[in-house]
Amino acid sequence: MQKHFFFDLDNTLTPSKSLIEAAHLPILKRLAERADVIVVSGHGEADIRSHLTEALHGAFYTLGQNGNRANTKDGDILWNNSLQQGQRDSILAFIAKARALLNYTVRDENDIVEDRDSQIAFSLIGHHEDKAKKDAFDPRHEIRFKLLTDLASDVEALKVANVEVRIGGTTNLDFFEYGKNKGYNVNLFIEKMGWDKLDCIYIGDALFPGGNDETVVGVIATHAVKDYKETYSYLSDILLNS
Numbered sequence: 001m002q003k004h005f006f007f008d009l010d011n012t013l014t015p016s017k018s019l020i021e022a023a024h025l026p027i028l029k030r031l032a033e034r035a036d037v038i039v040v041s042g043h044g045e046a047d048i049r050s051h052l053t054e055a056l057h058g059a060f061y062t063l064g065q066n067g068n069r070a071n072t073k074d075g076d077i078l079w080n081n082s083l084q085q086g087q088r089d090s091i092l093a094f095i096a097k098a099r100a101l102l103n104y105t106v107r108d109e110n111d112i113v114e115d116r117d118s119q120i121a122f123s124l125i126g127h128h129e130d131k132a133k134k135d136a137f138d139p140r141h142e143i144r145f146k147l148l149t150d151l152a153s154d155v156e157a158l159k160v161a162n163v164e165v166r167i168g169g170t171t172n173l174d175f176f177e178y179g180k181n182k183g184y185n186v187n188l189f190i191e192k193m194g195w196d197k198l199d200c201i202y203i204g205d206a207l208f209p210g211g212n213d214e215t216v217v218g219v220i221a222t223h224a225v226k227d228y229k230e231t232y233s234y235l236s237d238i239l240l241n242s
């Protein structure tokens with residue numbers, strides 16, 4: 001069994017933007033008693049902790065905002081990379097162009113852009129839209145892939161502005177400092193902790209090309225899951241057999 005388990009959050013440990021399911025709590029808790037658990041998410045630290053609930057308090061490290069804010073199990077800050085104003089302006093210009101192209105009517109105009117300091121998250125239909133609607137929106141990521149392809153020259157312009165964009169969650173594009181993706185930050189975290197990469201594994205639902213977990217491929221071993229249910233059957237097997 002590995003010593004250090006890195007996980008994506010949305011659709012890997014929990015349903016998207018939702019609390020961990022009650023039946024899964026004891027599995028993750030048992031794992032955290034036997035290994036380090038590190039949660040690497042586009043969400044910020046507060047969201048990660050609330051989605052995994054009080055029951056898991058102090059049981060895991062957080063690499064929030066794709067790892068641009070790192071916290072210990074007790075909540076101490078290891079590092080925090082804030083976006084610069086110029087990067088923010090470029091991201092908001094990109095989102096405005098994307099929205100004009102999509103031309104969607106959304107339920108709440110104020111629910112589209114979340115500025116999380118180290119990262120801006122753009123939901124194409126709304127961060128707090130109906131969950132079933134979100135799940136059905138773009139399950140094969142085709143809408144967001146097409147958007148990024150249609151806006152290829154704007155993705156290049158973001159790069160010049162030192163911004164990276166990745167598909168995240170069920171309806172999102174995540175924007176953060178170029179190169180400061182999950183893979184980069186997982187690598188930095190392992191170095192900082194003095195761990196051996198061979199003792200580490202990353203589990204995520206977006207390890208496919210363009211997904212926000214993809215950058216971890218090649219950094220440490222990875223295990224792709226279809227959804228959070230698959231994560232817990234995988235973990236149950238590991239716990240049973242070691």
Ligand SMILES: [Mg+2]
Pocket residue numbers: 008009010011012168169204205206
């Ligand atoms: Mg995910």
